[in-house]
Amino acid sequence: MMLQFWFFGISIIIHIIFSAYATIVSHDGRAITIDGHRRVLLSGSIHYPRSTPEMWPDLIKKGKEGGLDAIETYVFWNAHEPTRRQYDFSGKLDLIRFLKTIQDEGLYGVLRIGPYACAEWNYGGFPVWLHNMPGMVFRTTNKSFMDEMQNFTTMIVDMVKKEKLFASQGGPIILAQIENEYGNVMGPYGDSGKAYIKWCANMAQSLDVGVPWIMCQQNDAPQPMLNTCNGFYCDNFVPNNPNTPKMWTENWTGWFKQWGGKNPHRTTEDVAFSVARFFQRGGTFNNYYMYHGGTNFDRTAGGPYITTSYDYDAPLDEYGKFKKFLILLTWKNLLGNLNQPKYGHLKQLHDVLHSMERTLTYGNISTIDFGNSASATIYKTEEGSSCFFGNGNENSDAKISFQGESYVIPAWSVTILPDCKNEAYNTAKITTQTSMMVKKPNEAEDTPSTLKWSWRPENVDNFILKGKGESTQTQLFDQKVVTNDQSDYLWYMTTVKFKKRDLFLGKSMSLRVNSTAHVLHAFVNGKHIGNQHAEDGKFNYVFEKDVKFKSGRNVIALLSITVGLANYGIFFESKPAGITGPIFITGRNGDETIVKDLSAHKWSYKTGLNGFENQLFRTESMSKWSVESVPFNRTMTWYKATFKAPLGNDPVVVDLMGLGKGTAWVNGNNIGRYWPAFISSENGCDAKCNYRGAYHAEKCLTNCGEPTQRWIFALYHVPRSFLNAEGDNTLVLFEEMGGNPSLVSFQTTRVGSVCANVYENKIIELSCDRKPISAIKFASFGNPHGNCGSFEKGTCESSNNTVDILTQECVGKEKCSIDVSTKKFGAPDCSGAARKLAVEVIC
Numbered sequence: 001m002m003l004q005f006w007f008f009g010i011s012i013i014i015h016i017i018f019s020a021y022a023t024i025v026s027h028d029g030r031a032i033t034i035d036g037h038r039r040v041l042l043s044g045s046i047h048y049p050r051s052t053p054e055m056w057p058d059l060i061k062k063g064k065e066g067g068l069d070a071i072e073t074y075v076f077w078n079a080h081e082p083t084r085r086q087y088d089f090s091g092k093l094d095l096i097r098f099l100k101t102i103q104d105e106g107l108y109g110v111l112r113i114g115p116y117a118c119a120e121w122n123y124g125g126f127p128v129w130l131h132n133m134p135g136m137v138f139r140t141t142n143k144s145f146m147d148e149m150q151n152f153t154t155m156i157v158d159m160v161k162k163e164k165l166f167a168s169q170g171g172p173i174i175l176a177q178i179e180n181e182y183g184n185v186m187g188p189y190g191d192s193g194k195a196y197i198k199w200c201a202n203m204a205q206s207l208d209v210g211v212p213w214i215m216c217q218q219n220d221a222p223q224p225m226l227n228t229c230n231g232f233y234c235d236n237f238v239p240n241n242p243n244t245p246k247m248w249t250e251n252w253t254g255w256f257k258q259w260g261g262k263n264p265h266r267t268t269e270d271v272a273f274s275v276a277r278f279f280q281r282g283g284t285f286n287n288y289y290m291y292h293g294g295t296n297f298d299r300t301a302g303g304p305y306i307t308t309s310y311d312y313d314a315p316l317d318e319y320g321k322f323k324k325f326l327i328l329l330t331w332k333n334l335l336g337n338l339n340q341p342k343y344g345h346l347k348q349l350h351d352v353l354h355s356m357e358r359t360l361t362y363g364n365i366s367t368i369d370f371g372n373s374a375s376a377t378i379y380k381t382e383e384g385s386s387c388f389f390g391n392g393n394e395n396s397d398a399k400i401s402f403q404g405e406s407y408v409i410p411a412w413s414v415t416i417l418p419d420c421k422n423e424a425y426n427t428a429k430i431t432t433q434t435s436m437m438v439k440k441p442n443e444a445e446d447t448p449s450t451l452k453w454s455w456r457p458e459n460v461d462n463f464i465l466k467g468k469g470e471s472t473q474t475q476l477f478d479q480k481v482v483t484n485d486q487s488d489y490l491w492y493m494t495t496v497k498f499k500k501r502d503l504f505l506g507k508s509m510s511l512r513v514n515s516t517a518h519v520l521h522a523f524v525n526g527k528h529i530g531n532q533h534a535e536d537g538k539f540n541y542v543f544e545k546d547v548k549f550k551s552g553r554n555v556i557a558l559l560s561i562t563v564g565l566a567n568y569g570i571f572f573e574s575k576p577a578g579i580t581g582p583i584f585i586t587g588r589n590g591d592e593t594i595v596k597d598l599s600a601h602k603w604s605y606k607t608g609l610n611g612f613e614n615q616l617f618r619t620e621s622m623s624k625w626s627v628e629s630v631p632f633n634r635t636m637t638w639y640k641a642t643f644k645a646p647l648g649n650d651p652v653v654v655d656l657m658g659l660g661k662g663t664a665w666v667n668g669n670n671i672g673r674y675w676p677a678f679i680s681s682e683n684g685c686d687a688k689c690n691y692r693g694a695y696h697a698e699k700c701l702t703n704c705g706e707p708t709q710r711w712i713f714a715l716y717h718v719p720r721s722f723l724n725a726e727g728d729n730t731l732v733l734f735e736e737m738g739g740n741p742s743l744v745s746f747q748t749t750r751v752g753s754v755c756a757n758v759y760e761n762k763i764i765e766l767s768c769d770r771k772p773i774s775a776i777k778f779a780s781f782g783n784p785h786g787n788c789g790s791f792e793k794g795t796c797e798s799s800n801n802t803v804d805i806l807t808q809e810c811v812g813k814e815k816c817s818i819d820v821s822t823k824k825f826g827a828p829d830c831s832g833a834a835r836k837l838a839v840e841v842i843c
């Protein structure tokens, strides 16, 4: 017993000594220095509110195992201060807990306070009450804006300081960011923009965080701010000061999705190429944006039209994954869903770069230009040299001769030779498996194949029949002004009276609304006359429908729905949302058109919907639901079903196929907006997807002609998360447009098959993510071609039975390691070309 106390006491003392030990973070023109040592730093973005606290340890641990030194996050002002001076740091918003989780994992942190974030986050992270303050203009020398920005920034810095989380205090945070990509939009702000950025720098500096501040995409960043680069490639970036290291704050690992759009995919080869090239050309800090994209729960998606999924094709996929282990009474989760081969190929790159840290940060740099976009960069110290051979040509491989040896550098790739002799890594040669995810039906016991639904109508009568709201104005207002963004929904209602002999009546009449509503529903005298949304990114459209008005009083009720407020652009805070008009009734009589302008009518406003106010989504809601005649294709309808959590530990998603548009809740938690009825266009997908050549967000798209997002992440059935492992769970849907819930189902996602396509003399590891490999579907050693799922034999092939060899080595095991060599598979004659093993295994 005494001994235990003794150990306990010693460990507390050690802890105190270590946490009091400040880390000195500084920089010179070459690199960020930590305690005087120049560092090669690999970092990855994980935004805390896009996952749950239960997921953080696993995600961060996966980052560390993937070879990251640091985790980066923005701070989301509107989430923390939803109402002025009322703060929320609970649950997913527990910033301090997130930073401490980074610290517990022994990683560094990069804190991008902004507080403008962009990030495809609602309103770029600005609270809408801020917009509604008198005389407000964002991101310029506007007194009210600067006061509020300073207030929030100071508060965050103080919170972080209080917990001793800056490296200068012994904590993990080595860098802080103020503003975000202001340089991209600054021009139209004129001199005020220039003054603002100086003010930002001074304000940040005055907060005395003891670590360097960065400003990304700000090539006039005032000293001592470090200006950094964001983009798909940053090898050409030159900081604005010779004393600033070359740093890349956002290397976009993929791209985000918008409703109506397709699935973006940035190839692994190209991400690796961009990183290797950046380090070849003197870069020393690279942050992946995103490393884990996650989910835009609730109403956090930016816009307009950013989807609920923020997967981003990042190295860790949206879902992540848990494995439960009861260790010393704490729940430990050990797995994350690796987006392979991206995760593994980048991990190998990080390991190689770290192994060269000293030469890269202290070595003398020389380059050789071989022409045709091929070059060698040599980093040389007294202890040795490290080399990069780059080939930026997108069509042809480069054959170069270096120090008496010849090398082939595939098109659009970089080869790294830590000793300038032996190739340790090539960005285009992937030796990591490709994992193909599949969705499986809910296998929970007693779960019928279809859910049993009950329903309720949304009570809209007061609005569509009576036109009765909360306040009236003789003006059409921007939605933000009225709702303060407390809801997606705003009713605009007015009444129009026609006398029996009114010129209008009897004519062919229509209602014409000039709308910037992200989605608009129109009702006349209680009847739904139609809805409309923006097509092809045009958020300024005209809704026009023929309507029969009656003599006497007519009620026009327009329901405007926001789908994420704009998060990017010049003066984006004033981009209109809602129905700003004008609104007309037109009557046509032959060639004659009579127009009645309703814009300055008495408009009655009502924010939100009854069902939301009455919290129909709460499991304990006492409201009545009917199981009789569950309607299909009915607008403004609530649906509810109970379900059992799927068995096992795989992440759970809900398939919302058949529904229109709305919001989904699991056990009272808002899991986000859904819109499976929004189908992307048929054109523009690229099944082949060539990694060679510069990537852009329209390249390598998939999912043409399909719903942009069909599945929503329903989270795990682990303690404290959304699902109950035992007993019933509740799914509630609010369907706006009309849909058929009978197809809705719960599914789990897991690795379904795994492939590799590797040149000889490499070792490849195949793993089914802790499930046994069940069969070898395809295997060929020679010159096979095709992609995972569609491999084909080539013209030369080993006479050994490759499938049998692999069955012996892999089937029944959770993972197997294969030496891809002629010794194992035989030596087919492939006319001198390097042989390859292509294999697909079923999990």
Ligand code: GAL
Pocket (backbone or CB within 6 Å): 117, 118, 119, 120, 180, 181, 230, 250, 255, 256
């Ligand atoms: C950048 C911005 C990020 C994110 C990214 C695109 O311009 O800084 O916050 O929006 O674009 O995903």
